[in-house]
Amino acid sequence: MLLLRWVINALTILLVANLLPGFGVASFWTALWVALVLGLVNATIRWVLLILTLPINILTLGLFTFVINGLMIQLVSLVVPGFDVTGFWPAFWGAILLALISSVTNTLIRDGVSRRR
Numbered sequence: 001m002l003l004l005r006w007v008i009n010a011l012t013i014l015l016v017a018n019l020l021p022g023f024g025v026a027s028f029w030t031a032l033w034v035a036l037v038l039g040l041v042n043a044t045i046r047w048v049l050l051i052l053t054l055p056i057n058i059l060t061l062g063l064f065t066f067v068i069n070g071l072m073i074q075l076v077s078l079v080v081p082g083f084d085v086t087g088f089w090p091a092f093w094g095a096i097l098l099a100l101i102s103s104v105t106n107t108l109i110r111d112g113v114s115r116r117r
Contacts, residue, residue: 004109009035012101020097022090026082034083038076046072069095 010031017025025031049068050057057064070092077085085091 001109005106006032006035006039008105008109009039009102012098012105013038015101016094016097020090020094022086023094024084024086030080030082033080034076037080038072041072041076045075066092066095066099069099073098 010028013031013034014025014028017023017031025034046068049071050065053064053068070088073091073094074085074088077083077091085094
């Protein structure tokens with residue numbers, strides 16, 4: 001299940017790179033690395049930032065989370081070679097697209113697993 005989600009996230013990153021100018025991925029292997037590093041960054045650094053920015057997040061009704069997600073994407077683009085994000089706005093819109101597509105695919109995977117049981 002974890003491998004399936006990893007591959008789907010990599011494919012989602014490739015899709016967003018094809019849809020969004022300023023958001024580039026060199027290859028599928030690069031997208032796999034991006035998905036892995038983004039998952040690690042989201043599991044560690046993102047939670048610290050969410051706690052530190054909790055008052056702003058409350059005031060914006062959670063919309064500031066997209067800003068944090070965009071910053072995490074920019075951070076990953078600095079670490080993973082072959083993954084290029086040309087600025088904050090492509091990272092911001094990429095974060096929104098990734099969240100939307102990931103929520104749909106996670107729902108489909110969850111429904112598929114629950115039907116098999």
